Amino acid sequence: EPEVTQTPSHQVTQMGQEVILRCVPISNHLYFYWYRQILGQKVEFLVSFYNNEISEKSEIFDDQFSVERPDGSNFTLKIRSTKLEDSAMYFCASRLEGNTEAFFGQGTRLTVV
Amino acid sequence: GEDVEQSLFLSVREGDSSVINCTYTDSSSTYLYWYKQEPGAGLQLLTYIFSNMDMKQDQRLTVLLNKKDKHLSLRIADTQTGDSAIYFCAEQLTGGGNKLTFGTGTQLKVEL
Numbered sequence: 001e002p003e004v005t006q007t008p009s010h011q012v013t014q015m016g017q018e019v020i021l022r023c024v025p026i027s028n029h030l031y032f033y034w035y036r037q038i039l040g041q042k043v044e045f046l047v048s049f050y051n052n053e054i055s056e057k058s059e060i061f062d063d064q065f066s067v068e069r070p071d072g073s074n075f076t077l078k079i080r081s082t083k084l085e086d087s088a089m090y091f092c093a094s095r096l097e098g099n100t101e102a103f104f105g106q107g108t109r110l111t112v113v
Numbered sequence: 114g115e116d117v118e119q120s121l122f123l124s125v126r127e128g129d130s131s132v133i134n135c136t137y138t139d140s141s142s143t144y145l146y147w148y149k150q151e152p153g154a155g156l157q158l159l160t161y162i163f164s165n166m167d168m169k170q171d172q173r174l175t176v177l178l179n180k181k182d183k184h185l186s187l188r189i190a191d192t193q194t195g196d197s198a199i200y201f202c203a204e205q206l207t208g209g210g211n212k213l214t215f216g217t218g219t220q221l222k223v224e225l
Contacts, residue, residue, distance in 0.1 A: 031211065043156070043201060043215040056212060091156060095211070101144060102205070102213060106155035 002026045006092050006105035013082055013112055021077045021108045023092030032075045033093040033102065034067065036060070043091065049075065082112045117204055117216035124222045131189040133219045135202035138183060142204040145178060146213065147187045150199045159187070159200075189221075197223045 005024045013019050025032050034046040047057040049067055066078045075094075079086055092105045117137045125131045137145070146161040162169045162176045162185075169176045175188040185202055199220050203213040 033212065035213075035215075042217050043203075043213075045212045045214065048212050089155075093213075101146070101158065101161050103158065104148075104156040109153075 002103075004092055004094055004103050004105035006090075006108050008108060009106065010109045011111070013110070015084060015112055016081050019079050019082055019110060021079075021090050021092075021110070023075045023077075023094075023105055024073050025075055025092065025094030026096075026103055027073070029094035029096050029103075031055075031095045031097070032067075032069070033095075034077045035091045035093065035104075036088040037091065037107075038085075038088045046077070046090075079110075082110075084112050086110060087112045117202060117214050119200075119202060119216040119219045121217065122220050122222070124224060125192050127192060127194060127223055127225050129192055131187075131192045131196065131221055131223075133187045133189075133200050133202075133221065135185040135187075135216050136183055137185065137202075137204045137214075137216075139204060139206055139214075140180070140183065141207050143207050143211075144205040145176075145185050146203040146205070147174075147176065148201045148203060148215075150201065150218070152198075156201070192221075192223050194223045194225070197221055 007022045032049040037043045047061045048055045064080045068076050089107045089109050091107045093102045095102045119135050147159045148156040149159050160171050173190045177186045199218040201218045202216045
């Protein structure tokens with residue numbers, strides 16, 4: 001069964017460093033998303049991406065964040081200069097079309113020290 | 114704006130039924146989802162219901178949707194210890210990027 005895969009599963013980084021979280025969405029899906037979950041809190045929407053551009057972003061998704069689809073398969077989230085409060089589980093999701101179910105990856109746990 | 118609420122905890126005995134409730138505020142939702150999250154793990158899609166339905170059954174899981182009251186519930190029949198997890202409901206809205214808005218999550222504890 002096709003699935004969304006994320007790498008790495010866990011990343012530790014020093015405050016101020018740049019990180020890139022990687023996702024491979026399901027191959028024929030057109031809509032891509034990043035969400036995050038701070039430990040013990042709810043899952044929060046960060047950004048949605050369609051047709052090679054951001055279609056919606058939340059207040060959390062400030063200038064420190066960027067997304068890219070560098071080739072036909074990967075979808076990345078870059079945090080330019082990490083802060084302690086960026087420590088969270090980051091989930092990638094994809095869907096085939098606008099009104100179909102979303103499939104989530106297993107997440108990348110980011111720890112900023 | 115959209116808001117999705119759930120009770121924080123639910124404790125049941127093994128073999129009993131569990132009912133996890135969720136309320137949402139945005140009436141333009143298209144799909145409503147239930148995800149399961151075990152400790153340290155990702156989000157596992159359990160089931161979903163399209164907004165023009167009022168019930169969906171999938172093995173031990175029954176989803177009930179009351180659009181008038183904006184109330185969604187997940188019933189787990191014959192609850193097992195392996196069902197212990199956090200359960201999130203989420204609504205998907207029309208327009209924009211069709212993002213999901215998640216509830217606060219309900220921690221289900223199944224006792225022997």
